[in-house]
Amino acid sequence: MSRIIACYKWVADEADLKINPDMSVDLSKAKGKISDYDKNAIEAAVQMAKITGDEAVTLTYGSKKAKLSLKDALSRGPSEGFWVNSEKAEQADGAASSKALAAAIDKIGDYKLIICAEGASDTFARQVGPSVAARLGIPCVSSAIKLELCENELKISRKLEDGIEIVAAQLPAVVCILPEINRPPIPGLKSVLDAGKKTTREYKIEELGLLESDLSARTETIDFKAYVMNRKNIVLDGETAADKVKALVGSLKKEGII
Amino acid sequence: MGEESQFDAIVVGAGPAGLACAYLLAKAGKAVLVIERGDAPGAKNVTGGRIYAYALNLLDKDLLDDAAWERKVSHEEIMIIDGNRSITMDYHDPSLTEGDESLQSYTILRAVFDQWLADKAEEMGAMVVCGIRVDDLIQREGRVVGVIAGEDEMYAEIVIAADGVNSLMAQKAGLISDIKKETVGVGVKEVIELPAKTIEERFKLNQNQGSARMILGCTQGIHGGGFLYTNQESISLGCVFMPQEIVQHGKQVHDIFQELKMHPAVYPLIQDGETVEYSAHLVSEAGYRGMPAKLYKEGLLLVGDSAGLVINTGYSIRGMDLALLSGIAAARAILGESDLSQIGPAYLAELEKICLLPTMRLSVGYNQLLDIPRIYSNYPQLAIGVMQRLYKVDGQIPQNLKKQVMEAINESGLTVWQMLKDGLKGVRSI
Ligand SMILES: Cc1cc2nc3c(=O)[nH]c(=O)nc-3n(C[C@H](O)[C@H](O)[C@H](O)COP(=O)(O)OP(=O)(O)OC[C@H]3O[C@@H](n4cnc5c(N)ncnc54)[C@H](O)[C@@H]3O)c2cc1C
Numbered sequence: 001m002s003r004i005i006a007c008y009k010w011v012a013d014e015a016d017l018k019i020n021p022d023m024s025v026d027l028s029k030a031k032g033k034i035s036d037y038d039k040n041a042i043e044a045a046v047q048m049a050k051i052t053g054d055e056a057v058t059l060t061y062g063s064k065k066a067k068l069s070l071k072d073a074l075s076r077g078p079s080e081g082f083w084v085n086s087e088k089a090e091q092a093d094g095a096a097s098s099k100a101l102a103a104a105i106d107k108i109g110d111y112k113l114i115i116c117a118e119g120a121s122d123t124f125a126r127q128v129g130p131s132v133a134a135r136l137g138i139p140c141v142s143s144a145i146k147l148e149l150c151e152n153e154l155k156i157s158r159k160l161e162d163g164i165e166i167v168a169a170q171l172p173a174v175v176c177i178l179p180e181i182n183r184p185p186i187p188g189l190k191s192v193l194d195a196g197k198k199t200t201r202e203y204k205i206e207e208l209g210l211l212e213s214d215l216s217a218r219t220e221t222i223d224f225k226a227y228v229m230n231r232k233n234i235v236l237d238g239e240t241a242a243d244k245v246k247a248l249v250g251s252l253k254k255e256g257i258i
Numbered sequence: 259m260g261e262e263s264q265f266d267a268i269v270v271g272a273g274p275a276g277l278a279c280a281y282l283l284a285k286a287g288k289a290v291l292v293i294e295r296g297d298a299p300g301a302k303n304v305t306g307g308r309i310y311a312y313a314l315n316l317l318d319k320d321l322l323d324d325a326a327w328e329r330k331v332s333h334e335e336i337m338i339i340d341g342n343r344s345i346t347m348d349y350h351d352p353s354l355t356e357g358d359e360s361l362q363s364y365t366i367l368r369a370v371f372d373q374w375l376a377d378k379a380e381e382m383g384a385m386v387v388c389g390i391r392v393d394d395l396i397q398r399e400g401r402v403v404g405v406i407a408g409e410d411e412m413y414a415e416i417v418i419a420a421d422g423v424n425s426l427m428a429q430k431a432g433l434i435s436d437i438k439k440e441t442v443g444v445g446v447k448e449v450i451e452l453p454a455k456t457i458e459e460r461f462k463l464n465q466n467q468g469s470a471r472m473i474l475g476c477t478q479g480i481h482g483g484g485f486l487y488t489n490q491e492s493i494s495l496g497c498v499f500m501p502q503e504i505v506q507h508g509k510q511v512h513d514i515f516q517e518l519k520m521h522p523a524v525y526p527l528i529q530d531g532e533t534v535e536y537s538a539h540l541v542s543e544a545g546y547r548g549m550p551a552k553l554y555k556e557g558l559l560l561v562g563d564s565a566g567l568v569i570n571t572g573y574s575i576r577g578m579d580l581a582l583l584s585g586i587a588a589a590r591a592i593l594g595e596s597d598l599s600q601i602g603p604a605y606l607a608e609l610e611k612i613c614l615l616p617t618m619r620l621s622v623g624y625n626q627l628l629d630i631p632r633i634y635s636n637y638p639q640l641a642i643g644v645m646q647r648l649y650k651v652d653g654q655i656p657q658n659l660k661k662q663v664m665e666a667i668n669e670s671g672l673t674v675w676q677m678l679k680d681g682l683k684g685v686r687s688i
Contacts, residue, residue: 031298186389187389188390188410189293189387189390189410189412190410190412192387193291193385
């Protein structure tokens with residue numbers, strides 16, 4: 001039995017963000033949550049493990065705040081939760097996060113598949129999955145909406161702009177999934193209670209053979225500001241409904257929306 | 259624990275009633291599970307904002323030290339409104355905030371307070387699970403033996419229904435029928451953020467001290483009233499209405515509340531503040547008369563709002579302290595009575611001992627008094643009318659006081675006979 005590892009990020013809940021009058025963003029009151037698409041990643045790992053008879057586990061790189069995430073992650077079905085604990089995670093970029101995650105995946109060992117979301121709900125930088133794959137020297141397939149296992153190969157449906165591409169990847173591999181892949185259920189009472197009994201493992205970065213300096217981000221957030229999207233306020237005229245629809249379609253085309 | 263039971267006790271609802279009970283049971287070493295439908299304790303809970311510390315002291319005096327208070331109430335205020343006029347009475351007494359901590363009261367915000375109390379219960383060993391709604395009770399031969407949440411069943415020796423007003427658990431157990439509209443009020447509330455300094459200036463408060471204000475006459479004649487509590491960095495402003503009267507009145511709750519916010523004596527208090535939370539909730543209004551005939555069934559106890567334990571005197575609302583008390587009484591009954599079938603009667607005995615039932619019985623009078631419809635429009639108008647005449651100096655020969663008062667009475671639409679009757683009822687009822 002090998003492992004299917006779902007990676008997730010503990011992010012600030014955007015529902016709790018506050019925009020100050022000067023457009024700066026106040027995160028101080030925001031509670032944490034598992035990034036929305038990562039819930040799809042966890043569910044995908046659990047479903048895949050059910051089919052393959054492997055073990056689904058979760059992995060996160062986060063500061064001490066992320067400790068709260070472990071129970072939540074495990075209530076979604078995986079059997080074990082891993083957490084790379086470092087305050088450095090607060091300033092991490094894709095390069096730093098993927099370094100920490102890849103080192104942890106190496107340490108966990110015996111993995112068949114790594115599942116990440118295409119991007120995190122806070123930054124959506126889409127760096128982590130591909131970088132983890134590069135560091136581990138294994139294939140990476142992005143934009144996945146369906147996973148099928150055939151022998152030792154994974155068949156992956158990728159959602160592209162104008163079609164579905166089906167690719168096969170050698171395992172072990174990293175797959176970055178889109179939220180369409182599944183609908184993660186809300187954990188029930190028993191699952192939540194069981195989560196409390198499952199094993200969690202905390203890694204300090206030294207245990208992973210990393211130095212603090214290895215995890216320094218190479219990009220830096222200089223400013224974080226709210227953005228106001230102004231409405232275009234276009235009023236469409238037309239005698240008949242058909243005229244109006246025509247005008248609407250024309251207008252949407254002009255904007256490049258359709 | 260019986261063979262099937264996974265827990266000694268399951269508590270449905272992580273409000274003050276459920277958490278108090280869970281805290282004590284866990285402290286005594288029982289395996290307790292608290293199930294809360296909100297994503298976090300207090301996430302969805304609404305209260306006006308003041309809790310009396312004696313109840314928390316009774317739960318565990320250690321809790322008083324680091325309770326999640328907002329401000330200690332140093333000013334008790336009553337505001338009477340008629341049209342755009344108002345009278346505010348402010349009772350300030352240094353002893354309100356000095357001396358025995360347990361005799362004081364504090365303003366709170368539920369999202370903070372409930373989470374804090376849940377953490378304390380967890381420290382004692384209770385398990386608090388959030389984001390799960392209990393849908394039903396499991397009953398066997400007239401006995402409650404567990405709960406159903408979604409597809410999961412969970413068994414316990416005893417279930418504590420702490421799921422608040424209009425309790426689904428009490429309904430499922432057949433202890434209450436569906437809600438009667440004349441027994442509940444609808445409360446709406448906004449939390450309006452302001453800097454601590456601004457609040458202290460506007461309400462003339464010392465640091466960490468606060469005011470608790472009841473507002474009469476702000477409901478446009480509808481049975482109900484308003485409240486305003488100062489928190490550390492926000493103001494809780496709200497109104498409670500009787501729903502069936504609103505329907506007759508034809509105006510929207512929201513509009514009446516907006517008018518209260520814009521009232522010339524209220525607006526300066528909240529000016530420049532930002533509304534960060536808007537909520538609505540039912541509040542039990544019937545006092546002792548509204549309590550279920552039975553507060554237990556074998557395997558099930560009703561605590562807090564689910565047992566109708568709220569006292570509204572018109573100058574204060576007490577629900578949270580009574581919720582804590584009933585939670586304590588339930589825990590004492592469970593811990594003190596080994597015969598499962600006798601826990602219910604033991605709970606009633608504890609409720610008497612903790613003075614909760616006697617207090618509820620006394621509240622009957624208040625409810626009769628508050629039933630007088632004139633309290634919500636005519637009397638506020640009268641009080642204001644008298645003030646208006648007292649303070650009016652226009653250089654004319656003043657009329658004698660008695661005549662002025664009579665004029666104000668006439669204007670308010672009251673008759674002396676009615677006032678005598680109401681007065682008598684008032685004296686009798688309290
Ligand atoms: C507008 C307003 C103003 C008030 N002002 C005051 C005041 O100033 N002072 C005061 O002392 N009292 C006040 N009260 C009354 C007070 O808020 C209540 O009496 C008190 O909250 C009751 O506590 P409780 O624990 O019984 O119920 P609640 O606090 O209502 O807690 C019940 C809990 O059960 C959960 N729940 C419900 N159903 C389920 C389910 N099926 N499964 C799982 N969980 C469930 C709810 O989410 C909730 O967390 C006010 C009430 C209102 C509405």
